[in-house]
Amino acid sequence: MATVNVLTNLSLTTVGAAVIALGAAGTAQAATYTEVGDAGKTLKTAQNLPGGINVIKGTISSKNGADLFSFFWDSGRFKATTVDGASFDTILELFDSSGTLIAVNDDSKRTEQSTLNEFLDTGEYLLGISSFANFALSASSYGYGDIAPGFSSGDYSISLNKKTASVPKPASVPEPASLIGILGLGAFGINSVCKRKQQVAVKA
Numbered sequence: 001m002a003t004v005n006v007l008t009n010l011s012l013t014t015v016g017a018a019v020i021a022l023g024a025a026g027t028a029q030a031a032t033y034t035e036v037g038d039a040g041k042t043l044k045t046a047q048n049l050p051g052g053i054n055v056i057k058g059t060i061s062s063k064n065g066a067d068l069f070s071f072f073w074d075s076g077r078f079k080a081t082t083v084d085g086a087s088f089d090t091i092l093e094l095f096d097s098s099g100t101l102i103a104v105n106d107d108s109k110r111t112e113q114s115t116l117n118e119f120l121d122t123g124e125y126l127l128g129i130s131s132f133a134n135f136a137l138s139a140s141s142y143g144y145g146d147i148a149p150g151f152s153s154g155d156y157s158i159s160l161n162k163k164t165a166s167v168p169k170p171a172s173v174p175e176p177a178s179l180i181g182i183l184g185l186g187a188f189g190i191n192s193v194c195k196r197k198q199q200v201a202v203k204a
Contacts, residue, residue, distance in 0.1 A: 039067035041144045046070045051166030056158040066130035066144035074165035075122040081115040085157035089132040090114045097124040099139035
């Protein structure tokens with residue numbers, strides 16, 4: 001009876017808020033990065049993805065075009081796919097931070113869309129997208145357009161299995177003033193020990 005009374009006293013607004021909260025908790029929230037202008041296709045011109053991104057949207061504006069995105073990954077499985085996210089024949093390629101090719105996929109799940117599925121160590125990587133048959137052997141010396149031209153273009157959406165990580169901040173180095181203070185405290189401590197020893201010697 002007590003439970004029934006409590007439920008009866010709950011307002012419709014409270015119940016509605018609880019239902020919405022439960023629904024939100026069970027739904028993965030997408031954080032989207034949209035290509036700014038035209039993402040480059042080399043190490044120097046790749047667009048950087050901030051931490052917390054799991055959807056990348058952009059456009060391959062010309063048949064021989066390609067877009068390259070750099071990102072930081074916090075180890076584990078990396079999965080990227082354009083299945084249900086593009087209407088043209090895509091290619092996805094994954095490179096390490098130096099531009100060396102790690103993985104490539106053209107057709108996935110009997111479609112003309114692409115899916116990459118790799119286990120990665122923690123670090124910085126590059127994700128490239130282009131249209132068939134514009135493959136790249138690397139993101140530097142043998143880049144996009146060097147092997148064969150692409151045949152199509154269009155908008156795309158790349159979905160990641162989890163969000164990109166934030167680049168770790170370098171360990172802070174004490175400023176000169178702080179370092180002098182630390183050294184001063186150390187000298188003060190040594191001086192105090194010496195004085196105590198002298199006092200003990202005099203008493204003896």
